[in-house]
Amino acid sequence: MDHERTTMRLTREAFAANFAETEQGLTRRSAMEESNRCLYCYDAPCIKACPTGINVPSFIKRIATDNLKGAAAAIMDANPVGASCSRVCPTEELCEGACVLNDASEPIRIGLLQRYATDWAINGGATLFQAGVSNGRRTAVIGGGPAGLSAARELARSGFAVTVFEAKPLAGGLDTYGIVSFRLPQHVSLWEVEQVRKLGVDIRTGVSVGSDIAVSELIEQYDAVVLAVGMGQVPSLGIEGEALEGVYDAIRFVEATKTGELPLPLKGARVAVIGAGNTAIDAATCSVRLGADNVKMVYRRTKDEMTAYAFEYEFAKRDGVEFSWLTAPVRIVGNADGKVTHLECVRMALTGDVGKDGRALTMPVEGSEFLLPVDAVILAIGQSRRLELIEQLGITHNRGVVIVDEETRRTSHPMIYAAGDVAFGAGQGEAMVVSAAEQGKRAARAIERHFAAKPRSEAI
């Protein structure tokens, strides 16, 4: 077993340096130059391209006129997680992709300007919003990720008492635990949580609905419930060897880099990442930063079917990540100590046909199996559904994807609304922080409308 290697942990210092935010924020001068370049378009396409409809030209004009508080307020008003979004939104596909200057010169760097304004608010400790006058109604939000925080913030602003139940020790969802620190430092997400808390929202962390508190209790005690539990861990691939030491679930793997635990011992390691979505890329670039010698992404299809964003792909390539297209994992091989040593793969070939989802079909090339010597395997083939909780709530779903009315986010249960990843899939929505935020807002609006239409009877 000459292939086996001893891998090590990075020192704390090296870890901190490797996971520090990659992109530098704008300097005041570049923010001024950039904001003054914005045309302040009327009926601007960037507003429409932003799922939360941030008034982009307005916040940019406020930066240009040294009104950073106004800029931050305009952003956070439309998007309760606007600081995180400034860092994690695929802006090329959203606002910046829509900028009219794309064809004339260079699009305005909206994401960076948004970060400039929200960083100001974070650093200056500005209070941007206040709770509405109490209307006596109580709402529960299950899950404190972007969708849940967004719903909670809006409900609190319109006078509802809001309790957020969050299973993890900290709120923020994947912004806090799932998106790599070098793109989104945890403090940014926690600041957003704090903004919601400051409106009087009761955020109960460490409380898992369904186990720590019964679903029936919530339905009895609250006037409306917003389900915003996102998705779960990476599902099993169903191949041999998944339980070996050195096999990781990509979500837990990234989480381990965000929670202050000891860095995973990947220094010098050869890592195979299975999958080619954004999560897979994040796991790969995290591996590089943990000191891995070689990181390969193993994907059964081709580059054209890869679901990762183009900028994510470029980022991984710059990090030296290698891509093995048309390669499918067959089994994971371990040694006598139960440690991973190899990933057995098989080459795939295009059949020439296209599947129902429009993607090219592939099939294994007989006899092409080979052993890839590795020290770690990271599984990143999507996320599982929180089926148990959804069933307990008794709401309609399609294989774990909660079915909602797009505009109101109402589920089949009249007092339960759903927002974010929990209702993503089966042709519904997109798994992005910004869409989770918008859906949370919509659920809150629908609840507001619902109760404004039926004022409380206690006044009699």
Added chain:
Amino acid sequence: MADLRINLAGIPAPNPFWLASAPPTNTGYQVQRAFEAGWGGAVWKTLGDPIINTSSRFAAVHFNGQRVAGFNNIELITDRPLEVNLKEIYETKKRFPNHALVVSLMVEPKREKWHEIVKRVEAVGVDGLELNFGCPHGMAERGMGSASGQQPDLVEKQTMWAKEAAQTPVIVKLTPNITDITVVARHAVMGGADAISLINTINSLAGVDIHTWNTVPHVGGKGAHGGYCGPAVKPIALSMVAECAKDRAIGVPISGIGGISSWQDAVEFMLMGASGVQICTAAMHHGFRIVEEMIDGLNNYLDEKGIASVMELTGQAVSRYSTWGELDLNYRVVARINDETCIACNKCHIACEDTSHQCIDMLTDEGGRRYLKVREEDCVGCNLCSIVCPVDGAIDMVEVSGGQASMSWNEMQQAIVRANAGDDTASTTGKEAV
């Protein structure tokens, strides 16, 4: 949330941002849209005997990639019938009773003409009148606008005629195309003006097309001087507002106009004595919604400064706008270059070397690194280097104490007079100082 309401010579408005009399206030449709967008007031496009406008009217000066540094026009007053305007003014006021609706007027310098128009306009219900003695083109050829605005006695007389008939406050709008604006302002006040507004546009020719040799703009190959406004005129307008605010013989509220395009500009005009501001070019460049950013910025500024009402700003900086003779000749600043921040473009060096006092040295340290240093003893504190420096914080102008007590030129002259007491020539020198 600070109180943004103002009261200008008895005309209340929900905020200090008014649209100036110009194309944005041409119709009821526009003014109502503006009020919906948040503007606190509007001065209706100047009414008078309808005229004919030319086609091709505006031109702008763009500066290094930024559009509309200055704006130039050869448009005249309203080209719509008086009855139509009056009907729309009535409807607008009815829909927006709490917004300031002022109507701008311009007629021939005849008493009956002024009486007639004032009465007709006030009859539909307006909050005030603005007399346009400022338009520098077209109307001047007919003895109106700046032609009458340049004659202090005509300004006084016409103001008086308007006041004889007026029930609502009368604001006199001044032309900047004059040597000393305070002279005309004083005459407006003698004529009974309740307030003054300034500035109207400045005589200008936006440009010449170097290929066709036509003027910019041109009307079928011919051009005429126009009126200049927009960001480029702000310093001129601001100094004229300040001069009027300082002048005790004027003493009426001021509506500040000229190049205001942000909340910061508005704050500056108010600090220099304006009770409110009027805006034209910025609205023409960006649409009415620009007022949202102005209101938000002003509000946050006041909150941050702990100022409860915007009206507290008016005139706060006027006393600091003094005369040259009062400036302390012993006050001294010098330039200091911050090595950490400097990006070594060397622009300060060459500016000082070629065009100021040759006191920024280009040096090399032991490590071979090049750096810039000011010889402070030779620096006259002119600010040029910090003006051409492209980086915030790379050059500071710092106060240095020369250890001498403050001494202005006026004080110096008086000291000379005292020292030479009895000397024949002393009194003449003393007079020059004033």
